[in-house]
Amino acid sequence: MKKQFIGKINLIEKVSIDAYKMEIFSELEEAYPGQFISILCPTQTLRRPFSIAGFDKEKQLTTIIFKLKGDGTNYLKDLKIGDEINFLAPLGNTFEIENKNCLLVGAGIGIAPMLFLKKELDKKNIKNYLVSGFKSDDEVISGSDENVVGGSVLDNLEQIIKDKKIEIVYSCGPQIVLKKISEICLSCDIESQIAMEKVMACSIGVCRGCVIRLAKENEVVYASVCKDGPVFKGSEIVWE
C-alpha cells in the first residue's frame, strides 16, 4: 500500500561528477523495478519523483540515484546521514518481468531504474545485458555491462539486439532517446517497456498533470505517468 514515510538517510555519496546515490532507511515494505518515490524537498512546492534504483527489504533500505538538476536535487545532496526525509512510496506501476533475453538501456541518469531491474532479473536467473550511455567519462555511473561514453547508446543497439538474440528491451532516459529505442524495437519486431519521466504535481494519479498520449484501440488517450505509468509499452506511446 502506498503511504507517506519519514525515512532516515543511511548513505549519501557522489557517484559521478553530478550524480549522487542515496540510501533511505524506512518502513517501506515493498518496491519493484519501475516504481518511484516522491520526495518532499522543503521550500519547493512540488515533491520530486525519483526512480527506485534498489530495494533491500531485510535492511529496509531504498536506494535512489539522482543527478543535480535544480533546487530540489540540491536540497537532497546537502542532506547528511541520519537526516529525515519525507517521501511517498511505492508509486506507479512496474516493469513486467518476462523470462526472455533482456536488453536494458539506461541513458544518462536513466540508468537508475535499470540497476534495480538488473538485480531482480539476476535473482531470477533471467539473461540480461545492461548498456548505459553517458556524455563523458566523469558522468559514468557504474553497474552496467557496457558503457557508451561520448557517442550515443543507440549506435550499436540493433547489432546488440541481433547478436544477443534480444527478445525484450527495457529503457529509461531522455524522451528523444526513448523514442528512438521504441522505433528500433518496432523495426526489430520486439517488445519494449519504457519508463517515462514528466513533471508531476500529485504523483498519485489525481491531478492529471503528468499525462502522455497513448494509442489504444485506434483511439489516442491520455495516461498519467505517475499512476498509469511510469512504465509503458513503447509501441503504445504517442511521442511528442
Place this chain on the structure above:
Amino acid sequence: MGIENLKTILKNERNDISFEIKTPIISASGTYGYNTEFADFIDLNCFGAISTKGITLEKRPGNSGDRIFEVQNGMINRIGLENVGIDNFIKEKLPVLREKNIDFLLNIAGSTMEDYEKLATIANDNGIKALEVNVSCPNVKSGCLEFGLNPTSLFELVKKIRRSYNGFLIVKLSPNTSDIKPLATAVQSAGADCISAINTLRGLGVKIDFAGNKFIKKSVQGGLSGTCIKPVALFMVNQIKQVVDIPIIAMGGISKLSDLFEFIAVGADAFQIGTMNFIDPGICTNLALELSKFMDENGFKNFDELKGAIRNDQ
C-alpha cells in the same frame, strides 16, 4: 478524542437549507480525484468532504502539452478540465462515494448555460446533496468570456441552475476580476446558498534555459495556486463577506492552522485545501485533528464558538 466539536453546518437562512459536514475542511476540486483516491493517506472518518474533480456533460480529454509549472510557493496548472463526464461519474464514481459514506460537493463546469442546467438537473435527479459550480469557464455564446466575470451573466446562470437544483448550491468565484463584490451579490440574489472562493489566479510561468549558446524558452499559462495566493484569497473573502450573508467556503493557499484562523477572521465558514494536498496528502485530516485538539485544549465547545471568538476578538 473524537472530532465531534468540528461538526459544521453551512446554512443559508434565506432558503432555509443547510449542508452538514463532519469537519469544516474540504478538499478542493481537481486535487483529490473523484472519491477514494486518497484513502491510503487519510482517515475518512476525520474528513469533511471532497469537492470532486470538475465534471462536464461529456467526458473531456484535457489539454495537450505541459500541464504543470512550478513557481515559488505555488504552481500553475492547465489541466483543461480532463474528466470522465457526468454519465460515467453517476455510474462509476457516485456509488463508491455513497458506499463509503463520503460527503462530497459535485463540482460542475460547462461551456453553455444549457450545459450547466442539464448538469444541475442530473445532480438533482440523483439526489446529490451539494453542488459546487465552477463559473470560471469560457462562455461559448458570449465570445468565450468567463461566465463568472460579468454580474449579469453570472446572475442569469445561477438563476437557471437554481431552478433545476434543489440541493445546497455553492458557486465558486473567480478572483480574476477588478471587483468581486458585484459578482458575490449577483450569486446571492440569484438564489445560491453558499459562495466558495477563490478559484485559481491567471498566471504565466516562464523558464529560460541557456544551453549551447542559445536561449530556450518554456512557458505554461494557466491557473496559479498554492501558498503564494493566500493574501489575494484573504482579500477576496473579506470583500465577499462585506456584501453577502450566505456562508463562505474559503480557499487559496491554506496550509496550516493559523491560516484557518485568518480566513475565519475575514468571514470563512469552512475551508478548502487544494495544492497542499500534493505536498502532504494527509493534510485534510491532519489539520482537522489539529483544529479539534486546539479547540479542546482552549475550551471552545464547537466550531461556531471558535468562529465567534475569532471575529469578536478582532
